[in-house]
Amino acid sequence: MGQGHVETTEYDVVVIGAGPVGENVADRVRAAGLSCAVVESELIGGECSYWACMPSKALLRPVIARSDARKVPGLAGAVQGPLDAAAVLAHRDSFTSHWKDDGQAAWLDGIGVRVHRGHGRLDGPRRVTVKSPEGERHVLAARHAVAVCTGTRAALPDLPGLAGARAWTSREATSAQSVPGRLIVVGGGVVATEMATAWQALGSRVTLLVRGPGLLPKMEPFCGELVAEALREAGADVRTDTSVTSVARDGDTVTVTLDDGSTVEADELLIATGRAPRTDDIGLESVGLTPGRYLDVDESCQVVGSDWLYAVGDANGRALLTHQGKYQARIAGAAIVARAQGVPILETDRWGAHAATADHDAVTQVVFTDPEVASVGPTLAEAERAGRRVRAVDYDMGSVAGASLYADGYKGRACMLVDLDREVVIGVTFAGPGAGELLQAAAIAVAGEVPVDRLWHAVPAYPTISEIWLRLLETYRG
Template sequence: MTQARTDDTATPAKAPDHTYDVVVVGAGPVGENVADRARAAGLSAAIVESELVGGECSYWACMPSKALLGPVLAQADARGLPGLERMTGGPLDSGAVLARRDSFASDWKDDSQAEWVDSTGTVLHRGHGRLAGERRVTVTAEDGRVTTLAARHAVALCTGTSAALPDLPGMAGARPWTSREATSAEEVPGRLAVVGGGVVGAEMATAWQGLGAQVTLLVRGGGLLSGMEPFAGELVAESLRAAGADVRTGVSVTALSRDACGVTLTLDDGSTLQADEVLFATGRRPRTGDLGLDTVGLAPGDWLTVDDTLRVTGSDWLYAVGDCNHRALLTHQGKYQARIAGSVIAARAQGRPLDTGRWGADSATADHDAVPQVVFTDPEATSVGLTLAQAEEAGHRVRAVDQDLAGVAGAALHRDGYRGRARMVVDLDREILLGVTFVGPGVGELLQSATIAVAGEVPVARLWHAVPSYPTISEVWLRLLEAYRG
C-alpha cells in the first residue's frame, strides 16, 4: 500500500479551531483507551465520533450478542443437569431476553459513555472526522458545521470495521441483516438464513436458534470456524444440528430477492431457500473509505499497515489502532493495542525512550504470537496462539497433544453428556506452548491460563507445578501434560 506522506505540501489554508496534543478519530473502546492513556500521561486529547460513543462493541457486537447468547447457553447447561427438566423444558421468554439485551446496549443511548469520556478530561467532538493534511482533522457535524482540529504530536485512527457484503444480484433489494441488525433485531424471525461460518455466523446461528428461529446456516467452505483447529467447527456444527438448525457446508448463495413472503436465496446448485430474514456474516472491511487518507498520501478504503508501536508505515505522527490495521479483529486486542499506542504517543511527545523489543512494554508483539479468542457458541470454542497447521506452516517442529474433555471430572460435573476437546501445540525445540485450543461448555474461563502460558513462554516442565484445582474443568491441563510426558 501507499505510505503516509509526512511533507507539508497539503497544509490546510484555514487555521485550526482547536489544538490538542493528540486527536483520536473513533470513540469506541479502542479510541477511548488511546485518549485515556494519553491523558493519564499528561497530554491534552480530543476524540471524534460520528455515531454512538462506545462504538460497535457496546451497541452492535460484543455486549448485545453475548446478552442474546447468555440465556441460550445457560439453558443448554441446565438441560444437562438432572432436576432442572421442569424449569428448562419450555422455550425461552424471547421478550425478556431481548429486553435484557437492550439494557446491555444502553437502549442505544450513549449518555453514560460520553460522561465517562468527559470525566477523563478528553474533549468530545461529535461529527464525521476526516484527515485534512498532516496533523489536521476536520469534524463535520450533523448540521454541516465544520471544525478543524490540529494535533501537536499525533492523530490516531480508531475507526474499526464494517460488514463486507458480497456483490450479488438482488442484494440491495433483499435488505439483508449484517451483524448490526442481527444483534439489535426487535423480534425473533420465524426463519433465518445465516450466510457465513465464521464467528459472527456461528454465534448468531446459536443465539437465534435458541430463541426460537428456524436457522439455516450456509457455509461456503468445508466447515465452521476455519481459523481454529478443525475439531472446533465440527463440534459446534454438531451441536447446532442437534438443536434443530440446518447446517450446510460447501454451498454458496448466487442471488437474492425479497417479496411480501420473505427472502428467496438462490444457491449454487440451482436450488432455492426461503427465509424471513437473511444474515450475511461474510467478513469485514476497514472503515477508512471516507477518512481523508488521500490528503496524506494513503489510499482510501485500505487496511492501514503499522509497526509494533501502531504507527502507520512511513509516518512519524499518524497511528492506526484496532481493527482498521487488520492485526487482530478483536475488541480486547484493540484495547491492548490502544494502551500501548497511548503510552507510546506520550513517550515520544515527552522525549522518553521506548521499550520496543520483543515483549517490550511499548510493543504490540502479542498480536503476532498470543492472540486469544472465545467464540460463545454451544460448545464454546476458544484458542490462543497458533493452530497445529499454522505452527507447521511457520516451520516449527511441533507436536499436538489432544485430550477428550469428557474424561475430566469437572467437565462431567458441569453437564451430563459433556462433549469437548482440548489441544496444546508444543514447540519441541524450545519445550514451550505455541498454541492452545479448548472446545466445550464453560471453557471460556480457561483461556486466560492458556494465554499466560503462551505469551509468557512458560516451559512445559514448569507447567507441571501449576496444579489445577479438583474437580474443575481446568484439570484438563494435568491430563494434557500427562499425555505429553507419556
C-alpha cells in the same frame, strides 16, 4: 463566527473514532497528562457496545445457561420450556443502554477528553477536519499524534439481488426487536455461528449456508465440528460446501438460490461473510495513503513511514477483536506518551511496553456458541505453515472429572501446541461448555513462554475442568 471562518483547536492527541479502542487511547494519553480530543460520527462506545460484543453476548447468555442447565440432573426438568424471547431482547436492550451513549460520553468528559460529534477526516499532517451533524466545520490540530480508530464494517459480497433484499448484517442481527420465524445465515465464521445459535434458540428456524467444508475455519477443525453438531441437534439446518448465487425479496419473504439450483426461503437473511476497514472516507489521500485499506503499522501501532499517525484496533487489520484492539490502545498510548516526552521507545523489546507482540504470538478469542470455543496462539496448521517444529497434544475434555460434574454427557476437546525447540506452549484451543473461562490460564502460559516442565508444577484444583491441563501435560510427557 464569520462566514467562511473555520475554528481551529489544538490538542496533543486527536483520536478519530470513539469505540473501545479510541476510548482507551484517549484514556492512556490523558492519564499521562496529554490533552486529547476524540471525534465520533455515531455512538460513543462504538460497534462493540451497541451492535457486536455486548448485545450478542447478552442474547447468547440465556441460551448457554439453559443448555448447561438441561444437562444437570435435578435441574434439567425445570428448564425444558422455550426461552422468554421478549425478556431476552429486553435484557439485550439494557446492555446497549437502549442505544444511547450518555454514560460513555460522561465518562470521557470525566477524564478530561473533549468529544467532537461529527465525521472526521485527515486534512494533511496532524490535522483533522470535523463536519458536525449540523454541517459546521471545525479543524483539530495535533501537536504529537493522530490515532485512527475507526474499526471495520460488514463486508457484503457482490451478489445479484442483494441490494434490494433488505439483508441483515451483524448490526441488524444483534439489534432486531422481534424473532423472525425463519432466518437464513450466510457464512461460517464467528458472527454466523453465534447468531445462528442465538436466533435458533430464541425460536427461529435457522438455515446456515457455509461455502467451505466446515464452520470456524480459522480454528482447529474439531471446533467447527462440535459447533455444527450442536446446531443440528438444536434444530438448525447446517449446509456446508454450498454457495449462494442470487437473492430476491418479495414482500416479507426472501429467497436464496444456491449453486445447485435449489432455493431456500426465509423471513430474514443475515450476511455474515467478513469485515472491511472503515478507512475509505477519512482523508488518507491527504497524507499520501490509500483509502479503503487496512493501514500498515509497526509494533507500536504507528503507521509505517509516519512519525505522527497511528492506526489502532481493527483499522490496522492485525487482530480483528475488541480486546486485542484495546490491548493495542494501551501499547499505542504508551508509545505516543513516550515519544511526546522524548523517552526512548522499547519497540524492539518483544514483550515490552511499546510492542503489541500478543497480536501475532498470543491472540485470544472466545466464540460464544454452544459449545463455547476458546483459543490462544496459532492453530497446528498455522504453526506448520510458518515452519515451526511443533507437537500437538489432544485430549477429550469430557473425560475430566470436573467436566462430568459440570454437565451430563459433556462433549469437548482440547489441543495444546508445544514448540519442540524451546519446550514452551505456543497455542491452546478448548471447545466445550465453559471453555471461555479456561482461556486466561492458557494465555498466561503462552505470553509468559512458560516452560512445559514449569507448568507441571501449576497444580489444577480437583475436581475442576482445569484439570485438562494435567491431562495434556501427562500426554505430552508420555
